[in-house]
Amino acid sequence: MSRLRLYQITVVAGFILLLEALCLSGVIDKITMPAPHIILRDLFLMLLAGRYFDEIGKSLVNVLVAFASAYLVGVIIGTILHGHKTTREILDPLFATYYAIPVFAFYPLFIVMFGLGDGPQVLIGFMLAVVAVIMTTLNGLDRVSPVLKKTARVSGLNALQTARHITLPFCAPYLLTAAKLALAYAFIGVIGSEFIMARSGMGYEISYAYTNFDNATMYPLILLILLLSIAANSLLSRWERMLLVRRGQA
Amino acid sequence: MIGVTVAVTAQVTLRGVTKVFPAAANVNPVHALGPIDLEIRKGEFFAVVGPSGCGKSTLLELIAGLTAPTAGEIEFEGHAIGDNVPEGVGVVFQEDACFTWLNVIENVEFGLRRTTIDKAEKARRAAAVIEMMGLRDFARSYPAQLSGGMRQRVCIARTIVAQPRLILLDEPFGALDQQTRLLMGDEILRLWRQTGATVFLITHALDEAVMLADRIVVMSARPGKTIDLVETGWPRERDSRIVERENFGALTSRLWKTLREESLKTMGRAG
Secondary structure, eight states, rough: OOOHHHHHHHHHHHHHHHHHHHHTSSOOOOOTTTOOOHHHHHHHHHHTTTHHHHHHHHHHHHHHHHHHHHHHHHHHHHHHHHHHHHHHHHHHHHHHTTTSOOOOHHHHHHHHHHHHHHHHHHHHHHHHHHHHHHHHHHHHHHHHHHHHHHHHHHTOHHHHHHHIIIHHHHHHHHHHHHHHHHHHHHHHHHHHHHHHSSSHHHHHHHHHHTTTTTHHHHHHHHHHHHHHHHHHHHHHHHHHHHHHHHOOOO | OOOOOOSEEEEEEEEEEEEEHHHHTTBEEEEEEEEEEEEEETOOOOEEETTTSHHHHHHHHHHHSSSSEEEEEEEEETTOSSSSSOOOEEEEEEEOOOOSSHHHHHHHHHHHTTOOOOOHHHHHHHHHHHTTTTOOOGTOGGGGGSOOOHHHHHHHHHHHOOOOOOOEEEEETTTSSHHHHHHHHHHHHHHHHHOEEEEEEEEEEEHHHHHHEEEEEHHHHHHHOOOEEEEEEOOOOOOOOGSHHHHHHHHHHHHHHHHHHHHHHHHHHHH
């Protein structure tokens, strides 16, 4: 296990070192990409000076709103659909093909409908995330075995108690998987739409810096998004893993 | 002899109990069971054997109040069973019903949810049952760390901790290997004596039924009806060594003879 972890770290570190070597030796020129240690330094200086805090904050709030609303709505819809077999079967083809639809293609339409503010950005994040949550919730609920349901009845639990003592704890790992997916999709949706058409936010600043050859802004911001997304994801993964190990499913 | 009523109090009474599963899309209604008349005496070890698909498990679910009969009535301690699980009845299923997110102690204490005793008393009773089931060294383990037999012990412990007066066992050893089955059989006999509860066991293993039960009912192929009732006449103090008794073989053969004819009928129908 720890050996595996060592290999994993080696691969990432090796990749960064390779980039570093390629940049320092001039194979990748400075205008294309600064060396990783310079990106890290720039990020540090940027955060120290408090630059872009408003932009970063605005993006993160939008990601959070998209994530939270998609998660809540997704879990509720998933639970309702689990009890309505026909509705679920009707919607099945939609869910199956959902991620084949490039949601970003609808961005101009959203702008027409909701204006240039945060609305369309949050909406895209929401739309990307919500179906993953619905499907993961359904997947978890489908796996509650008949014998567990019978056990609930034999133990004299009513519907609410069954949900609290049986269904919810059983589905906890699935709900964490759903959270992980929702967060990743919310990031992609919000930052991506800021990139295409917005007047503020991290995605906008990256694209702005890009058009102005401002590598000292663009790369640190990209790195920051990367770090934030990975940090949030590994936190949830760690929790998920803890539950799965306990259940012998890891 | 079938239907001989002895002057012993009946704990469970079934009168004309029938179960028909209603027609679903493209499926004809299934007459699964009955009519069945049956009396289970207080404190006895009662076993049901029958060909597969004869509605044995349906019979158990009816007595457990998990499903309602189409016709007829079922009484537990003089009260009609609706479609609610009556207080005082515990069920152990064949499938693993351990809560994988709780450790052994928490699983067992879950069985005390319906009781009103205080926390310390709950802990004491759970600990006693865990000890009784030989799970003491695994009290803090999670089900995933235990073998199949151990997990079934956890489920049994979770059921008996509530001190049910009637314990329903739905092929609880079906998924276990032969050795573990015999040992679990001994455990069940011991529990039965210690708790004084009535045990109602569904099984497909004839030797298991003969080894464990005071009385054994044989069910017919679908729709399941009682076609034979065998009294083993074993002493209350007994264990798996009862298989060495002379009439163990005779009893098992008698069950097999009845059951063989029934099973052939089912196969003939299927073929």
